Amino acid sequence: MSPRATTGARAAGGTADYLDQRTGIGLAVKSFARKIFPDHWSFLLGEIALYSFVVLLITGVFLTLFFVPSMGVVTYDGPLATMRGQEMSEAFASTLHLSFEVTGGLLMRQIHHWAALLFMASIITHMMRVFFTGAFRTPREVNWLVGFVLMILGLAAGFTGYSLPDDVLSGNGLRITDGVVKSIPIIGSYLSYFIFGGEFPGEHIIPRLFTVHILLVPALILALVGLHLFFVVLHKHTQYPGPGRTDRNVVGYPLFPVYVAKAGGFFFVVFGVLALMGATMTINPVWNYGPYDPSPVSAGAQPDWYMLFLEGALRLMPGQGTEWVIGGFTLSLNVLVPAVVVPGLLFTALALYPFIEAFATGDKREHHVLDRPRNAPVRTASGVAILTAFFVLILAGSNDLLATHFDLAINDITNVFRALLFVAPVVAFWATKRIALGLQRKDRELVLHGHETGRIVRFAHGEYVEVHKPLDDYERWLRVQHEPRRPIEILPAEDERGVRRKGYRRDLLRQRVSRFFYEDRVEPVTPRELAAAHSHGAHDSLPTEGSAPAQIGSDGAHRGPDDEPETTDSTRIDVVHG
Amino acid sequence: MSNEPTSADLTVHDGEHALPERFEDPGLGPHVARVGDTDPAAAKRSERQVVAMFGLSVLGTVGFLVAYFVVPADGTVEGVRLSNLLLGLGLFLAMFSIGIAAVHWAKTLMSDHERVEARHPQRSDAATREAAVAVLQEGAKDSGIGRRGVLKGAVVSAVALAPLSIAVPLIGEVGGDWNVSKFRHTVWTKGRKLARDPNGTPIKASEVTVGSVFHVIPEGLEEEEHWIEEKAKAVVLMVRLDPAVLKEAPERKDWSYEGIVAYSKICTHVGCPVALYEQQTHHLLCPCHQSTFDMADGAKVVFGPANRALPQLPITVDDEGYLVAQSDFHEPIGPSYWERLK
Ligand code: HEM
Numbered sequence: 001m002s003p004r005a006t007t008g009a010r011a012a013g014g015t016a017d018y019l020d021q022r023t024g025i026g027l028a029v030k031s032f033a034r035k036i037f038p039d040h041w042s043f044l045l046g047e048i049a050l051y052s053f054v055v056l057l058i059t060g061v062f063l064t065l066f067f068v069p070s071m072g073v074v075t076y077d078g079p080l081a082t083m084r085g086q087e088m089s090e091a092f093a094s095t096l097h098l099s100f101e102v103t104g105g106l107l108m109r110q111i112h113h114w115a116a117l118l119f120m121a122s123i124i125t126h127m128m129r130v131f132f133t134g135a136f137r138t139p140r141e142v143n144w145l146v147g148f149v150l151m152i153l154g155l156a157a158g159f160t161g162y163s164l165p166d167d168v169l170s171g172n173g174l175r176i177t178d179g180v181v182k183s184i185p186i187i188g189s190y191l192s193y194f195i196f197g198g199e200f201p202g203e204h205i206i207p208r209l210f211t212v213h214i215l216l217v218p219a220l221i222l223a224l225v226g227l228h229l230f231f232v233v234l235h236k237h238t239q240y241p242g243p244g245r246t247d248r249n250v251v252g253y254p255l256f257p258v259y260v261a262k263a264g265g266f267f268f269v270v271f272g273v274l275a276l277m278g279a280t281m282t283i284n285p286v287w288n289y290g291p292y293d294p295s296p297v298s299a300g301a302q303p304d305w306y307m308l309f310l311e312g313a314l315r316l317m318p319g320q321g322t323e324w325v326i327g328g329f330t331l332s333l334n335v336l337v338p339a340v341v342v343p344g345l346l347f348t349a350l351a352l353y354p355f356i357e358a359f360a361t362g363d364k365r366e367h368h369v370l371d372r373p374r375n376a377p378v379r380t381a382s383g384v385a386i387l388t389a390f391f392v393l394i395l396a397g398s399n400d401l402l403a404t405h406f407d408l409a410i411n412d413i414t415n416v417f418r419a420l421l422f423v424a425p426v427v428a429f430w431a432t433k434r435i436a437l438g439l440q441r442k443d444r445e446l447v448l449h450g451h452e453t454g455r456i457v458r459f460a461h462g463e464y465v466e467v468h469k470p471l472d473d474y475e476r477w478l479r480v481q482h483e484p485r486r487p488i489e490i491l492p493a494e495d496e497r498g499v500r501r502k503g504y505r506r507d508l509l510r511q512r513v514s515r516f517f518y519e520d521r522v523e524p525v526t527p528r529e530l531a532a533a534h535s536h537g538a539h540d541s542l543p544t545e546g547s548a549p550a551q552i553g554s555d556g557a558h559r560g561p562d563d564e565p566e567t568t569d570s571t572r573i574d575v576v577h578g
Numbered sequence: 579m580s581n582e583p584t585s586a587d588l589t590v591h592d593g594e595h596a597l598p599e600r601f602e603d604p605g606l607g608p609h610v611a612r613v614g615d616t617d618p619a620a621a622k623r624s625e626r627q628v629v630a631m632f633g634l635s636v637l638g639t640v641g642f643l644v645a646y647f648v649v650p651a652d653g654t655v656e657g658v659r660l661s662n663l664l665l666g667l668g669l670f671l672a673m674f675s676i677g678i679a680a681v682h683w684a685k686t687l688m689s690d691h692e693r694v695e696a697r698h699p700q701r702s703d704a705a706t707r708e709a710a711v712a713v714l715q716e717g718a719k720d721s722g723i724g725r726r727g728v729l730k731g732a733v734v735s736a737v738a739l740a741p742l743s744i745a746v747p748l749i750g751e752v753g754g755d756w757n758v759s760k761f762r763h764t765v766w767t768k769g770r771k772l773a774r775d776p777n778g779t780p781i782k783a784s785e786v787t788v789g790s791v792f793h794v795i796p797e798g799l800e801e802e803e804h805w806i807e808e809k810a811k812a813v814v815l816m817v818r819l820d821p822a823v824l825k826e827a828p829e830r831k832d833w834s835y836e837g838i839v840a841y842s843k844i845c846t847h848v849g850c851p852v853a854l855y856e857q858q859t860h861h862l863l864c865p866c867h868q869s870t871f872d873m874a875d876g877a878k879v880v881f882g883p884a885n886r887a888l889p890q891l892p893i894t895v896d897d898e899g900y901l902v903a904q905s906d907f908h909e910p911i912g913p914s915y916w917e918r919l920k
C-alpha cells in the first residue's frame with residue numbers, strides 16, 4: 001500500500017472514530033450500508049420523482065434570490081424593447097429581469113418548470129406502478145396514503161408556482177380558480193376573500209402564493225418524502241415474483257456500493273436530462289404573454305398538463321339547466337360538478353382503493369412479492385378505467401387545439417368527449433379484463449404445453465405434430481407462483497338456532513365486492529394438472545377429457561377438450577390437424 | 579348465485595394425490611457471469627470508459643464556465659437564447675456524464691451477485707405488545723388521569739382553546755374587510771363615458787361601424803383607487819349590429835343605441851374575459867371553456883358550460899355624441915355565487 005493511501009485511511013478511520021464516539025453511528029452504518037434492494041426499471045419512477053424534487057429545490061432557491069413576490073405596480077424600464085413603458089407588477093418585472101439580465105436565470109427558470117412537469121409525471125407513473133403491481137397491499141397501505149398526499153401536494157406546488165410570474169396566462173388561471181371557489185355553496189364568496197385578501201385580484205395573492213410555494217408546500221413535501229422513504233426502509237422494498245423471491249425475503253443488491261452508484265448516478269442523469277430540456281426547449285415564455293391585465297386573453301392558452309383534467313372537466317359540463325336556484329340561493333352545478341365533485345370522486349377512489357380491495361379479499365397477511373398485473377384482472381381493469389377517464393379529460397382540456405389542428409367543429413369534439421367520458425372507461429375496463437384473463441390463459445398454455453419449437457414431425461400413420469419444449473423450473477415458476485384468488489364464502493344469514501346473525505349484511509356486501517373482483521378468473525396450473533397433461537401424453541391417442549379449469553366464471557368461454565395437451569416425457573407434442 | 583367450484587373440484591384426477599397442491603419455488607437461479615467478471619481485459623476497458631465519462635463531465639463544467647463569461651445575458655431575446663443554450667448544454671454534459679459514469683461503473687465493475695436478506699413480520703411479537711400496553715397503563719395510572727375527571731376536562735379545554743389566539747386574528751384579517759357585497763357593483767354609473775381598452779380614450783357612437791368590436795373600459799379607470807379590481811369587473815365588449823338581426827327583450831329596448839350593444843366581458847361561467855367575436859354569426863366565444871354567447875340575442879348561451887347570459891350594460895349617447903352608460907349593470911357580473919340573487 002502506498003504511504004498516501006495509508007494517510008488517507010488513517011484520516012478516514014480517525015473521523016469515523018470521532019463520529020461514532022459521539023453518535024454511535026457505527027450501528028446505523030452496519031445495518032444500513034449493506035441493506036438489500038431489489039432491482040427493476042419500474043422502481044426508478046419513484047426515484048425520478050425524488051430527483052426532480054431535488055432539482056426543484058436547487059433551482060428554486062436560485063430563483064428566490066432574484067424573484068420579487070410583490071404586486072406593486074412599476075413601469076418597465078428594462079432592456080426588453082417590447083415591454084418598455086408597460087405597467088406591470090414587480091413580480092412580472094422581476095421575472096423579466098431574471099430571464100433577460102441574470103446570466104443563467106432563464107436556464108434556472110426553464111429547468112425549474114420542466115422539473116415540475118417531470119415531477120408530476122413521475123409521481124403519477126410511480127403511482128401507476130404501485131397500483132398495477134399491488135404494492136399497496138398490507139403492510140404498505142399507510143405509505144400509499146402518504147404517496148397520495150404527496151401527489152396532491154405536487155399539484156399544489158405546481159399550481160402555486162405557475163401563478164407566481166403574474167403574466168396574463170397565470171393571472172387568468174387565478175381568475176378561473178376564483179370563479180370555481182365562488183361556486184362553492186354558502187362559503188364560496190368568503191373563501192374567495194380568504195384566498196385573495198379581498199376582491200380578485202387584490203394585492204395579496206402573489207406574496208401569499210409565494211409563501212405557500214417556497215415554504216409551506218416544499219416543507220410538507222420534504223417531511224412526507226422523509227416519511228415515505230422511512231416506510232420503504234422499514235417495510236423493505238417489494239420485489240417482482242421470480243425464483244427464490246418470497247414474502248419472507250428480499251433479493252437484490254446491497255445499498256453500498258451498488259445502489260449508491262446506481263441511484264446516485266441516476267440523480268445526475270435526471271439533472272442532466274432536465275438541463276438539456278431547459279437548454280433546448282422554451283417553456284413559459286412570459287415575455288410573449290405580457291403582464292397580467294384582467295381584460296385580454298388569448299385562445300389556445302393551456303395550463304400545465306397536470307391541471308388539464310380539471311380544465312377538461314370544466315369544458316365538458318353542459319351549462320344549460322345546471323345552475324339551480326334553491327330558496328333564492330344559487331347552486332352552480334355547472335362548476336361544482338366538474339371542478340369539485342368529479343375530481344373529488346376520482347381522487348377519493350384512488351386514495352381508498354387499497355382498503356376497498358382489502359375488504360374484498362379479507363386478506364390480512366403481509367405481501368412483499370408483487371402481482372403481475374394480469375394476475376389481478378379486475379384491479380388492473382379498474383386502474384385502466386380510471387386512467388382512461390383521466391385521459392379523456394386531458395384531451396377534452398385541449399379540445400380547442402384539437403379543433404384548430406384537425407379542422408373540426410369545437411362543439412362536435414366536445415359532444416364526442418362528453419360521450420367518451422362515460423363510454424371509454426367502461427370499454428377500457430372490459431377490454432383490459434379480457435386481455436388480462438387472456439394473458440393468464442396463455443401462461444397456462446405455456447406451462448402445460450411448453451414452447452413451440454416450429455419443428456414439425458410426421459408420424460408413420462400420417463399425422464403431423466409440432467414438437468414442444470417444456471418450460472424449465474425457473475420459467476415455469478414465474479407463471480405458477482401466484483395464489484389463486486377466489487370470491488370469499490360467508491356464513492349463512494341465520495345461525496343453527498335460526499337466529500339472524502349479526503354482521504351478516506356486512507358479510508353479504510363483502511361477498512358481493514369479492515365476487516366482482518374474483519368471479520371471473522383463471523387459476524395457475526397445479527402440479528397435478530401438469531402431471532395429468534403429461535400422463536395423457538401418449539401421442540397417438542387424442543385426449544378425451546378436459547382436465548384444466550381453464551377459466552371459471554360467467555363471461556368466459558370454457559375451453560373444450562380439444563385444447564388439451566398431450567405430452568411425452570421430455571418433449572410435448574401437439575396435434576396439428578390437417 | 580351459487581358458490582363457484584374451486585380448482586380442486588374441477589381437476590379430474592386419477593391417483594396422483596401425492597403431488598403437492600402448489601408448485602414449489604425452485605430457488606434462485608444460477609448466476610450468469612458478465613464478460614468483465616472473467617476477462618480482465620474487458621474489465622479494464624470498462625474502467626477506461628468510466629474514466630472517460632467522468633472526463634467528459636469536467637469538460638462540460640469548463641464549457642459552462644466559458645459560456646458564462648463569454649456569452650452573458652444581454653437583455654435581447656436572441657442573445658439570451660444563445661446564452662441559455664450554451665449554459666444548458668454545458669450543465670447537461672457536466673451532470674449527465676457523472677450519471678452515466680456511475681451507472682456504468684455499477685453495472686460493469688461492481689458485484690452483480692444477488693443477495694438475500696430475510697424479512698421479519700411487521701407486527702411486534704406478543705410479549706412486546708403486552709409490555710407496551712403495560713408501560714402505557716402504568717404511566718396512565720401514575721398520572722391519575724382516570725380518577726381525576728375535572729383535571730382531564732381542564733387539560734382538554736385549555737389545549738383545545740389555546741389555538742384560538744392564532745386562528746381568530748388570522749381569520750379576522752386574512753379576508754381584508756370581508757365585505758363580499760362588493761361583487762355586486764362596478765364603477766359604471768349614469769353618464770360615465772365608454773372608453774377604449776387599454777388607452778382610455780372615449781368613443782363616439784359615430785365611430786362604431788356595423789360589425790366592428792370595441793373592448794371597453796370606463797373612462798378615467800386609472801384614477802380609481804383599486805383600478806385593477808375595478809377593471810376586473812367593469813370590462814365590456816361592445817358591437818354594432820344590423821338592427822335587422824338584433825333581437826331585444828321589450829324591457830331592454832332602450833338599453834342599446836342604434837344597434838350598438840354593450841355586454842360584460844366577464845364570462846358567467848368562471849370569469850375569463852370573453853374575447854373572441856365572430857362577425858358572421860355574431861357569436862362571442864369564451865376561450866377558456868368555449869361557452870358561446872349570441873350577441874344578437876341578449877348574449878344568451880348557445881353552447882358550453884356557462885348557464886347565464888352575459889349581463890348587459892345599458893348605454894346611450896351624451897350631448898357630444900359620446901357613448902355613455904345609463905347606469906351600472908342590473909345584476910352582478912361574472913360567475914355565480916351562493917348569495918348572488920339575495
Ligand atoms: C415542490 C415542487 C415544486 C414545483 C412543482 C414547482 C413548480 C413551479 C412552477 C411550475 C413555476 C413557474 C415557473 C416559471 O415558468 O416561471 C415555479 C416558479 C417558481 N418557483 Fe417553484 N416549484 C417547486 C418547488 C420550489 C421550491 C422548493 C422553491 C424555492 C425554495 C421554488 C421557487 C420558485 C420561484 C421563486 C418561482 C418564480 C420564478 C419566476 O417566476 O421566475 N419552487 N415553480
Ligand code: FES
Pocket residue numbers: 845846847848849850864865866867868869882883884
Ligand atoms: S370561463 Fe368562460 S367558458 Fe369557462
